[in-house]
Every structure is written in C-alpha cells, then in structure tokens.
Amino acid sequence: xxxxxxxxxxxxxxxxxxxxxxxxxxxxxxxxxxxxxxxxxxxxxxxxxxxxxxxxxxxxxxxxxxxxxxxxxxxxxxxxxxxxxxxxxxxxxxxxxxxxxxxxxxxxxxxxxxxxxxxxxxxxxxxxxxxxxxxxxxxxxxxxxxxxxxxxxxxxxxxxxxxxxxxxxxxxxxxxxxxxxxxxxxxxxxxxxxxxxxxxxxxxxxxxxxxxxxxxxxxxxxxxxxxxxxxxxxxxxxxxxxxxxxxxxxxxxxxxxxxxxxxxxxxxxxxxxxxxxxxxxxxxxxxxxxxxxxxxxxxxxxxxxxxxxxxxxxxxxxxxxxxxxxxxxxxxxxxxxxxxxxxxxxxxxxxxxxxxxxxxxxxxxxxxxxxxxxxxxxxxxxxxxxxxxxxxxxxxxxxxxxxxxxxxxxxxxxxxxxxxxxxxxxxxxxxxxxxxxxxxxxxxxxxxxxxxxxxxxxxxxxxxxxxx
Amino acid sequence: xxxxxxxxxxxxxxxxxxxxxxxxxxxxxxxxxxxxxxxxxxxxxxxxxxxxxxxxxxxxxxxxxxxxxxxxxxxxxxxxxxxxxxxxxxxxxxxxxxxxxxxxxxxxxxxxxxxxxxxxxxxxxxxxxxxxxxxxxxxxxxxxxxxxxxxxxxxxxxxxxxxxxxxxxxxxxxxxxxxxxxxxxxxxxxxxxxxxxxxxxxxxxxxxxxxxxxxxxxxxxxxxxxxxxxxxxxxxxxxxxxxxxxxxxxxxxx
Numbered sequence: 001x002x003x004x005x006x007x008x009x010x011x012x013x014x015x016x017x018x019x020x021x022x023x024x025x026x027x028x029x030x031x032x033x034x035x036x037x038x039x040x041x042x043x044x045x046x047x048x049x050x051x052x053x054x055x056x057x058x059x060x061x062x063x064x065x066x067x068x069x070x071x072x073x074x075x076x077x078x079x080x081x082x083x084x085x086x087x088x089x090x091x092x093x094x095x096x097x098x099x100x101x102x103x104x105x106x107x108x109x110x111x112x113x114x115x116x117x118x119x120x121x122x123x124x125x126x127x128x129x130x131x132x133x134x135x136x137x138x139x140x141x142x143x144x145x146x147x148x149x150x151x152x153x154x155x156x157x158x159x160x161x162x163x164x165x166x167x168x169x170x171x172x173x174x175x176x177x178x179x180x181x182x183x184x185x186x187x188x189x190x191x192x193x194x195x196x197x198x199x200x201x202x203x204x205x206x207x208x209x210x211x212x213x214x215x216x217x218x219x220x221x222x223x224x225x226x227x228x229x230x231x232x233x234x235x236x237x238x239x240x241x242x243x244x245x246x247x248x249x250x251x252x253x254x255x256x257x258x259x260x261x262x263x264x265x266x267x268x269x270x271x272x273x274x275x276x277x278x279x280x281x282x283x284x285x286x287x288x289x290x291x292x293x294x295x296x297x298x299x300x301x302x303x304x305x306x307x308x309x310x311x312x313x314x315x316x317x318x319x320x321x322x323x324x325x326x327x328x329x330x331x332x333x334x335x336x337x338x339x340x341x342x343x344x345x346x347x348x349x350x351x352x353x354x355x356x357x358x359x360x361x362x363x364x365x366x367x368x369x370x371x372x373x374x375x376x377x378x379x380x381x382x383x384x385x386x387x388x389x390x391x392x393x394x395x396x397x398x399x400x401x402x403x404x405x406x407x408x409x410x411x412x413x414x415x416x417x418x419x420x421x422x423x424x425x426x427x428x429x430x431x432x433x434x435x436x437x438x439x440x441x442x443x444x445x446x447x448x449x450x451x452x453x454x455x456x457x458x459x460x461x462x463x464x465x466x467x468x
Numbered sequence: 469x470x471x472x473x474x475x476x477x478x479x480x481x482x483x484x485x486x487x488x489x490x491x492x493x494x495x496x497x498x499x500x501x502x503x504x505x506x507x508x509x510x511x512x513x514x515x516x517x518x519x520x521x522x523x524x525x526x527x528x529x530x531x532x533x534x535x536x537x538x539x540x541x542x543x544x545x546x547x548x549x550x551x552x553x554x555x556x557x558x559x560x561x562x563x564x565x566x567x568x569x570x571x572x573x574x575x576x577x578x579x580x581x582x583x584x585x586x587x588x589x590x591x592x593x594x595x596x597x598x599x600x601x602x603x604x605x606x607x608x609x610x611x612x613x614x615x616x617x618x619x620x621x622x623x624x625x626x627x628x629x630x631x632x633x634x635x636x637x638x639x640x641x642x643x644x645x646x647x648x649x650x651x652x653x654x655x656x657x658x659x660x661x662x663x664x665x666x667x668x669x670x671x672x673x674x675x676x677x678x679x680x681x682x683x684x685x686x687x688x689x690x691x692x693x694x695x696x697x698x699x700x701x702x703x704x705x706x707x708x709x710x711x712x713x714x715x716x717x718x719x720x721x722x
Contacts, residue, residue: 414561415524415525416561417561417563419521419523419524419545420557420560420561420563421563421571422544422545422546422549423521423522423545423546423548423549423554423555423557424546424549424571424574424575424578424579424627424631425546425549425550425575425578425579425631426546426574426575426578427546427578428544428546430574430578431546434563434566434571434574435563435566437565437566438563438564438565438566438610438611439564439565440565441564441565441566442565
C-alpha cells in the first residue's frame with residue numbers, strides 16, 4: 001500500500017501511520033449485523049449483545065446535539081466510518097507478543113518506556129482493541145483489578161453487569177448510545193476497600209486507519225477508603241478525512257474513596273472527539289478530572305461529578321488549546337445532590353490562528369443540599385484577533401444556604417506583556433510560549449512530572465508551528 | 469572622546485497612533501555617564517524610553533538613534549536588548565504562572581546568546597540578589613504578580629544587574645515609592661553604575677537625584693530637550709517648578 005498524502009502540520013509529531021494489517025476491518029457504516037458479528041467475534045455473553053442492540057435502537061432514535069458547533073457536527077459523516085477494526089487476536093501481557101508494527105508504534109509513542117519508569121499498569125489500545133495490558137504483581141495481590149474492558153466482561157461479569165451504564169445510561173445522549181452499541185476496548189478498574197494505588201495506571205489510545213471510529217468504554221470503581229490515579233493519552237495519524245472517537249467513561253467513587261482521572265488528548269486535527277465522562281461520588285469521596293485537550297478537530301466533552309453523599313468533593317481542572325481549524329467545546333458539570341458537598345471548576349483555554357474554544361458548564365444544586373460550596377473559574381487567552389472564545393455557564397441553584405462563586409476572564413495576549421518580555425531579549429515566539437506556559441501552569445503543576453514536561457513541550461511546538 | 473559615545477540621538481521625531489509626541493530630540497550619552505531626563509507630565513519622557521527600546525506602538529518619523537555607531541531604529545525590542553539596551557519599566561507587567569528565576573535565566577541566555585547551565589545561573593542570581601539584599605523566596609514567585617511597588621522596581625534593577633546592559637534606561641523607577649523604598653532603589657541604581665555603562669534616568673521628581681548623582685540633567689518638554697545643565701538645574705526645578713524653564717524656552721517649544 002502506498003503511503004497516503006500526509007497532511008500533518010510539521011509540529012504534530014504523532015501524525016505518522018502504519019501500513020494496515022488488521023485481522024478484521026468492518027466496512028463503512030453501522031448495522032445491526034455488524035454489532036452481532038463483532039459481539040460474536042468477541043465471544044460475548046448474551047446479555048451484552050442485548051445491551052448493544054437495545055442501545056443501537058436508542059442511537060437511531062436520538063437526535064444530534066442541538067448545541068455546540070452544530071455546523072461542524074453536521075459535517076460528520078456516520079456512513080463513512082469503520083466502526084470495528086480488530087488489529088490482533090487477543091490482549092497480550094508481554095510487548096514481544098504484540099504484533100511487531102503495533103509494538104513499534106507504541107515504542108515511538110514512548111509507552112513501554114513510560115511503563116518501565118513510572119507506571120503501575122498499562123492498557124494499550126490500537127484501533128478497536130486492547131492489544132497490550134499489564135499490571136504490577138503486587139497490585140494484583142492486593143486485589144486490584146485492572147483489565148481491558150472486554151476481558152472484564154468475561155472475567156467479572158457480575159461487577160460489570162451491576163455498574164455498566166448506571167452512571168451514563170445509553171439513552172443519555174446520541175453518542176453515549178452509539179458507544180453503548182458498538183463499544184470496544186477501554187479499561188476496567190476495581191480498587192478494593194482501603195487500598196491505595198500509589199503509582200498511576202495508564203491507558204493509551206491510538207487510532208491508525210483512516211475514517212476509523214474508536215469507541216472505548218471505561219469503568220472505574222473505587223471501593224470504600226481506596227484511591228487510584230488513572231491517566232489516558234490519545235493520538236492518531238493525520239488524514240485528510242475524518243475519524244471519530246466517542247468514548248464513555250463512568251467513575252464510581254464509594255464512600256471515602258478518591259479517583260483522579262487525567263487526560264491528555266492530542267488527537268490529530270481530523271478527529272471528532274465526542275466523549276461522555278461522568279462520575280458519582282458518595283459520602284466523603286472525591287473525584288478529580290484533570291482534562292487536557294490539545295488536539296482533535298471538534299471536541300465536545302464536559303466531565304461531570306454527581307455529588308451524591310454528604311462531604312463529597314468534585315474537581316475539574318481543564319485546559320483547552322484550539323489552533324487553526326479546531327474547536328474545543330469543553331467544560332464541566334457539577335451536580336450537588338447531597339448537603340455539604342464541594343466543587344471546584346478551573347477551566348483555561350487558549351485560542352490562536354482562528355481556533356475556537358468554548359467553556360460550557362453546569363452547576364446544579366438540589367433543594368436540600370444545604371451548606372454546599374461551589375467555585376467556577378474560566379480563563380480564556382486569545383492569541384490573535386482571528387480567534388474566538390465563548391463561555392456558556394449554566395447555574396441552577398435550588399437551595400438558599402450555599403456558597404457559590406463564579407468568575408470568568410478573557411484576556412488577549414497583551415502587546416505590553418509581549419514588549420516587556422521582548423525588551424528582555426526574548427524573541428516573539430519565546431515570549432508567547434512563556435506567557436502560554438505561565439497561563440496553563442495551574443494545570444501543569446497537577447500532572448506527574450513526566451507529563452508536565454511533555455505538555456509544556458507540546459505547547460511550545462504548537463506555538464512554534466503556528467508562527468512559521 | 470567621540471569613541472566613548474554610546475548613544476547619539478539626532479533630530480528624533482516619534483508619534484503614537486499618528487499623534488506626534490517627540491519633535492526633534494538630540495541627546496548624546498557617553499559610557500560611564502548618568503543622564504537625568506526630567507520633565508512635566510505629558511512632555512514625552514515615557515515615549516522617549518519606549519522609542520529607544522523599540523516599542524512597536526511607537527513610530528519613528530524622523531531622525532536617528534545611533535547606538536554604538538549603528539542606527540538601531542528599525543530593530544525589534546529583542547534585537548536591541550541583545551545589542552545591550554535595557555529598559556527598567558515604569559509599570560512592569562505581571563506574567564502569571566512564570567517564575568522569576570525561569571524568566572531571568574531565559575532572558576540572560578537570550579541577551580548573552582548562549583546556554584547557561586542551571587547551577588551556574590543559580591549562583592549568579594544568588595550573588596546579585598544578595599548584592600541587592602533581595603530574599604531568596606523572590607526567585608520562586610511569578611513575574612510581578614502580587615509584587616508591591618517597591619518589589620517591582622527592585623525586580624527591574626535585579627534584571628539590570630544580571631543582564632549587564634551597556635545602556636540602561638530607567639523610566640520613572642522612583643515613582644510610586646515611599647522614601648525608604650526610594651533610598652533602597654536609588655542605592656541599587658548606584659550599585660549598577662559602571663565606567664562601561666551609560667544610564668538614562670527618566671524622572672518627574674528631583675528627589676531621586678538626592679541619592680543618585682547624574683552627570684547631566686536635561687529638561688524635556690513638548691517633545692524636545694529645552695534645557696540641559698548640572699545638578700543645580702535639578703534643585704532649581706524642585707524650588708521653582710517647570711514653568712520658568714518652559715517660559716524661558718517658549719519660542720523653542722512653540
């Protein structure tokens with residue numbers, strides 16, 4: 001196969017692709033037959049096939065979202081997507097067993113190296129399937145379960161059946177229904193009572209084919225008094241036509257437990273990233289979404305925390321970067337159901353070269369949820385006149401005795417700031433990078449060091465690439 | 469003495485948003501000299517400092533700015549910085565999230581045109597901070613964020629000491645400081661004097677000249693230097709205000 005025209009801008013270093021050597025690749029478009037076929041290939045239990053088919057019906061009935069960038073959304077051609085691509089026979093525990101070319105891709109992305117250095121477990125997904133999976137032996141001994149979602153369905157059907165789709169029902173929205181029908185891959189994590197997973201677990205999602213649809217499904221449950229930090233990263237080759245990534249992520253934090261979920265999304269600029277992420281936090285539990293959106297064509301993602309038990313805490317800390325042709329429609333939702341719950345949202349966005357960022361948020365306080373504290377802050381940085389940023393905050397406060405703070409700022413990269421830095425010898429792009437790095441610092445400092453360095457480097461590349 | 473000339477400004481006209489501000493400034497600064505430029509509000513003092521540093525908002529419409537024998541008026545601010553010009557800002561800007569130490573190292577590297585190992589830089593920074601009696605914690609703070617007026621000005625002088633420019637322009641470094649902070653900053657400026665360096669001290673008030681001794685004092689008004697003299701001129705301005713100089717130079721200003 002001749003290499004395709006590579007439209008990757010020179011600064012997107014993950015834009016390469018492999019020659020395809022899949023075991024199975026569905027034709028374009030989604031049908032009931034395909035879902036039956038993939039369920040059969042996966043050797044799934046009957047209840048899962050039923051779940052899928054019912055979700056497919058829901059998907060077909062659901063309208064497209066009426067908010068966000070509806071013009072870009074309407075360009076998404078559902079008939080031009082390969083919904084299931086199976087790169088290998090099964091999930092391997094040893095990198096040497098992973099097909100050579102797939103393994104090489106992950107080598108290039110630095111995954112095995114990161115695993116050796118600072119991760120307690122890794123899931124590596126290529127196209128529709130988890131091709132590699134590992135977890136440190138001592139975690140297994142403590143009863144921590146970390147598996148590809150497909151394996152979890154077979155090995156822990158009772159837990160999966162009990163919780164899957166309870167936080168995000170298939171009928172929640174069109175893309176949640178789509179994912180529920182055609183999901184493949186993703187992670188399953190269960191952390192037993194009072195168990196602390198000190199080192200992060202990571203999943204890495206890679207799309208290789210053109211017009212690929214990736215629909216991973218992730219479910220994380222922390223039992224009472226336990227905690228875990230899960231990190232996900234994503235990249236794809238740059239093609240001239242679109243791919244679709246539509247994940248569903250459900251988190252369940254039992255009383256007194258804590259989940260931190262970190263995402264560094266760096267899809268190529270031809271990927272639609274339409275993701276539903278939601279958590280429930282019971283009494284005194286904490287859920288933190290650390291959400292970085294650098295890549296993709298259009299992202300629509302609003303991580304949510306339902307604060308169900310007294311003393312529960314939710315936090316969303318996010319950054320979005322939109323360059324030329326990109327729209328990051330990101331945000332957060334905090335639902336205070338129980339009294340004395342707290343939530344914090346800090347959203348930072350950077351737009352340049354005509355890029356567009358939106359903050360879309362919901363803060364909801366139920367009647368009776370007294371003594372809640374909620375704080376929302378959105379800062380947008382515009383790098384030039386052509387770029388755009390919008391804020392759509394919604395507040396539904398149904399209880400008197402609460403403390404709510406909201407602040408939004410939009411700043412243009414100032415001529416005076418630039419002059420100050422340039423008068424100290426810094427060239428235009430060095431000065432811009434410095435201002436941007438400073439702007440995202442509150443986000444970066446929450447990342448493990450290796451990711452912080454990588455993110456700063458990424459942002460620098462974005463700055464350099466666009467000045468030319 | 470002509471080879472000791474560091475900066476020669478000739479017939480400098482400059483405007484901002486199409487409005488002429490400088491209307492023919494002539495000024496020569498030699499190495500080792502400290503020149504004070506005084507003048508009432510709106511006389512063009514800050515415009516002069518911004519134009520010398522290369523602020524993109526200001527347009528030079530006529531004249532020359534010759535620095536070390538080269539007309540620099542088309543160079544960008546960063547190019548001028550690398551040639552050895554420094555401007556201590558009247559209102560230094562905050563850059564949130566950027567630690568002082570990181571910024572200073574980038575700046576020193578940019579101006580010197582070479583990489584400086586982090587340990588070596590830290591030692592240099594510590595030494596200068598000690599010299600200026602600045603506490604260690606300062607270097608970990610974000611640029612000018614939450615700084616007091618005095619801290620901002622001292623941060624500017626710290627940069628001056630690190631960057632070792634040949635021409636230092638201090639734009640109202642004395643403004644907004646109480647007398648104790650003023651003494652400290654003036655003392656810092658005195659420490660930055662060198663036979664290799666020319667200093668342009670731009671000020672509205674005479675009081676800083678009690679602590680920093682300039683070689684020449686100029687009065688800028690209406691976009692021109694209308695009078696130059698020694699220390700006694702500053703005292704006269706302090707006692708009588710600017711009106712008499714303006715009257716004396718009335719034909720020139722008009």
